Amino acid sequence: MKKAIVFLSLLGLAVSACNNAAPAPENSDAAVAAESKSSDFIPSKAEVDSVSYLVGVNFGSFIKGYNFGDDLNYSQIVKGIKDFVAAEGDFRSPDFASQFKYDPQSMNNAFNSYLEKRQKYTIAVNKEEGEKFLAENASKDSVQVAESGLQYKIVAAGNDVKPGPKDTVWVRYKGTLLDGTVFDQTVEGADSVRLTLDRVIKGWQEGMQLVGEGGKIELYVPSDLGYGDRGAGSIAPGSTLIFDIELTRVGKVEEKSEESK
Incomplete structure (x- = not known):
């Protein structure tokens, strides 16, 4: 904040x-x-x-x-x-x-105190909504729940090549809030984007290792595996997120090492 x-x-x-x-x-x-x-x-x-x-x-x-x-x-x-x-x-x-x-310092203190209280309230509300959604979502037959609390659904398994925790992946994806608002997505019809798994949110780090190259997966990411209490851009703090992801290619760490020679 x-x-x-x-x-x-x-x-x-x-x-x-x-x-x-x-x-x-x-x-x-x-x-x-x-x-x-x-x-x-x-x-x-x-x-x-x-x-x-x-x-x-x-x-x-x-x-x-x-x-x-x-x-x-x-x-x-x-x-x-x-x-x-x-x-x-x-x-x-x-x-x-x-x-x-109020003197200037008191004005600033009162203003910042209000912002802090409002943010704590926003986090509490968003987490409560997220917990309710995840509890209902977990009861669906197609949804699996990892030990971390990450929920996922394998839409298409893909091949046997799965990324490791430090591998590079090429993906097409769409990220939405619980109300259906799209906060980020790749351009439709464009090439997939390249990401390194040790530089993304924890929900992606874990979830992308569950699907093979050419596969599709839906991730239901609790706030502590997403952007946490800080939020990001249009993502409010404490938000549970939903991602639809297509894994088009996996670049293994050893492949990158060979390419750099």
């Missing part, structure tokens, strides 16, 4: 907006512009709405970056923005934050 320095991050959004403002042209037009009164600038409603929306998108990038959604109170977000804008003084000043309920 990434730690956040929330107060400085929000200041960064504001400073970025200020720094990106176009400088006044250094010519006679600038002198004319300097004589203009603030009342001369009367933006249209459409302009105000557009800029307001862009400001929202800017803050939205921060919110989405931490995978927030319906678990936030957006009315409080708006209140926080209004309070920040209405506060007196230079927002870049070290004393600026003293006007708020």
Whole structure:
């Protein structure tokens, strides 16, 4: 889980907006512009709405970056923005934050504490769903359960050539979450991809040794044999994963040694 320095991050959004403002042209037009009164600038409603929306998108990038959604109170977000804008003084000043309920360090601590609690909850929920799925899946006649907890189904056995724990394999595959979402797959119709078994998740390391070259296997991977509590990309922490794999070729360690001579 990434730690956040929330107060400085929000200041960064504001400073970025200020720094990106176009400088006044250094010519006679600038002198004319300097004589203009603030009342001369009367933006249209459409302009105000557009800029307001862009400001929202800017803050939205921060919110989405931490995978927030319906678990936030957006009315409080708006209140926080209004309070920040209405506060007196230079927002870049070290004393600026003293006007708020929390100092910067307390803000960061509260934010990170929330993220940690949320991640623990997400892990617990995902593991519970995974355990339920695996318990039901294990009762199917075609599914076998290894001592490690890995579940698998041999779709096509292939030949007698099976990879070892350090061998290279060429595969076509599709990885899905329990809800059917595809998080990774090889391009349909493209060549198989090359992987080395001692550099993949434990579920693959074990499962690929159970099928022969030319065979197909389905792997049902508990989180501790997958990406664990850290997750990866669109794979949430604690997730049980399903892989459909076709093993097209096996490259034995001794073959690689011969090729390197």
